[in-house]
Amino acid sequence: MATIYEVSELAGVSLATVSRVMNGNTRVSEAKRTKVLAAMKELNYRPNSIAQSLASNCTNSVGLLVSELYGPFFGEMMSGVEGELRAAGKHVIVAAGHSDEASEKDAIEFLISRKCDALILHVDAVSDEYLLDLNKKGTPVVVINRYVEGLGESCICLNNELGGYLATKAVLEMGHRQIAYVSGPMWKMDVRERLAGHKRALKEFGCEVPDSLYIEGDFHEEGGVAAMQQLLKQKQPFTAVVCANDEMACGVMNCARDNDLDVPSDVSVMGFDNVIMSRYTFPHLTTIDFPSGEMGRMAANWVRHHIYEDKKKPLNTLFEPTLVLRDSLRKIA
Amino acid sequence: MATIYEVSELAGVSLATVSRVMNGNTRVSEAKRTKVLAAMKELNYRPNSIAQSLASNCTNSVGLLVSELYGPFFGEMMSGVEGELRAAGKHVIVAAGHSDEASEKDAIEFLISRKCDALILHVDAVSDEYLLDLNKKGTPVVVINRYVEGLGESCICLNNELGGYLATKAVLEMGHRQIAYVSGPMWKMDVRERLAGHKRALKEFGCEVPDSLYIEGDFHEEGGVAAMQQLLKQKQPFTAVVCANDEMACGVMNCARDNDLDVPSDVSVMGFDNVIMSRYTFPHLTTIDFPSGEMGRMAANWVRHHIYEDKKKPLNTLFEPTLVLRDSLRKIA
C-alpha cells in the first residue's frame, strides 16, 4: 500500500501539500493539486485512516449500542443509523447491551476504548447518572428512546405516554370497557410511560379496570402467551387486550386462537411499535407506529451536525407516535 | 487521558516496559510489573487503541457486511458475529450492501479503508472473481452462505440444495403432487440451489410440475402475495406452495386467507429459513431451519483462529439445514 510519502515523492511536492489536497481545507495551487491527484491515481493511493485518526484525533467512527442486534425494532433503527452515517463517510461500530447493566457498561467502555467520536445508545439498564457522567467526561452521547434530564437535545425520544394514550383511546372509542393490559418489564422507563398513557385514556373515559387485568410481560412473544393464559384462567372478563409491544400482542393472539377465541370477534388486540411483522400476522395487527428507522436517522444526524459539522442546527428530537389501524381491533356490540 | 508516557514516568520505568506489561508477550520482572499496574490504575490509564493499531498494524476490528441491517435473518447472523467477536475483544464495523453490486463494492472499500483485519461478507451481487481478487490482494475474507471456488475453507455455507430438497420432500411425503414453487430472485446463487433441491425431490418422486407453477418472487412478503395472486388467477390447480423463504411464505398465507382459502386445509405452505417470525404466524409455518446465528458465530471463529490466534484448526464450514414441522403443511386426502 502506497503511503503519502510515496505520493509526495512522485508528485514532486511535500508531504504537507499532499495532505492538503486530501483534506481540501487549505488552498493549494491548481498545478500542484493536479500533480498530486495524478500521483495518487497512479499509485492507487488510499490514505491510512488509522494514521489519520491518530494524527487528527478524530476516528470518523461512531459507536452504536442497542439491546439486541436481532429483532425488527433494532434492525430498523440500526439501518437508519448506518445509512445516514455511511453516507457521511463515518464508520459505525456496533455492540449489544442485552438490557443488562454490567453488559451495557462493558459495551460502552468497549466502544470508548476504540475512541469513537460519539456514541449512539439505546440502553435501558444503565442509570441516568452514568450517562450524564459519561457525557461530562467528554464522550458525546446521543440517547434513543429515553429522556435524560441534563442531556437535553441529544435525547431522541418517542412520546411513549402519548402512544399509550392513543392505543387505549382507540380501544375505548370502539366501545370496549373491560380492557386488559400487558405491559413490558416495569423497570423500564418507556414501559412505565406507555402505561401512564393507558391510564390517562382510561381516566378520560371514566373507565375503571380491576388490577387483575394488568399483567407484567417481558416484551417477548412467550410473555404474551403467558399473560393471555393467565388472563383467561381468571374469571375477570375482558373484551380487549392492549399490549406494550407487538411481539407480546402476537403471543396474545396466538394464545387466543389456541383457546378457540377469534380475534377480533371475541377479543380485540392492540399492539405497540408497528414492527414489520405486525403487517404479516393474522389478523393484521392494529398498533402504534414507532418510527425507529426515522429516529435512528435522526440520531445519526445529530452526530453529523454536532460532532462533525459543528452546525448546531436544531433537530427534531421528540417524535410523535401514530395509530395504525388494521384488523385486530373491532367495535364492540 | 493519560498516555503510556505518564504511566512509565509514574512507575519509574521505560515506555517499553509499560508496553510489555500491557501486551504480556515478553517477560517482565514481577517488581516492575506490579509498579506499572499500580501506576496504570492510579492514572486510570486506557491504552489508545488507535495508536496501538498504527504501531502494530492490527486494528482489532473486523468488518461485517450484510445485505440489510434489518430483517430477522441478518439480525441473528450479526448477533452471532458480534457476540463471539466482542468476547474476543474485537470490534465489529457494520455496513449494508443492499444486494446491489455497486453498493456492495462501495461498502467493502469502505471497510477496507478502515483497515479491518478481516471481512465477514454476506454478499450476493458481487462476483466470485471480485472476492477472490480481494483475498489475493491481502484482505482476509470469510464469506457466508456462498461457496467461492478458491476461497476454500473460509466459506461458511448452508447446504441450500439439501434444504430445497428436504422442503419439497416433506411436501411430497404428505401426498401433494401439484406443488407450486415461489423462488427468490434467480440471479442469486442460493436461490438457484434451493430450486435445484426442489427439482431433485420432485424427480425422485417422479412428479412433474407445469412451468406455470413456478413463480419468481423477490424474497419479500409482497412478492409472496403477488406470486399467490398470480397462481390463483391461473387455472392450473395446486395443493401446496413451497417458498424459497419465510417472508414470501407469509405473503402466500395472507393472500390465501384473503381469498378464503384455509391454510393448511385448502393449501399447504412451506417456508425456508426458520426466521423467528415463522413461529408467530398463523398457522405456524412449517419451514427449513437456517442456522444463521450459528453460522455467524462460526464466521467469527474463523476470523479469531485464522487472523488473531493463528491456530489453523479446522472448523465446520458446511451447515446442514433441517426440517421444522409446524402447522402450515397437512397431509392431502
Next chain:
DNA sequence: TGCTTAAATGTAAGCGCTTTCACAAAGTGT
C-alpha cells in the same frame, strides 16, 4: 574469581498521517 549466557530493561526508530510555523513568492495600495 572470571567468563559465558540468559533474562530484563532501556533507547530510539518507526507506523502514516496532520498541522504549526517559518518563509518565499506574488499581489496590493500609495
Next chain:
DNA sequence: ACACTTTGTGAAAGCGCTTACATTTAAGCA
C-alpha cells in the same frame, strides 16, 4: 519604488503506541 498583505509551500514536530536492537543486570559454571 516601498512597505504590507495575502497565498502557497516545505520542514519538522508531534499523535501514542510497538518493537528491533543495544545495553545492563543477574545467574550459572568451571
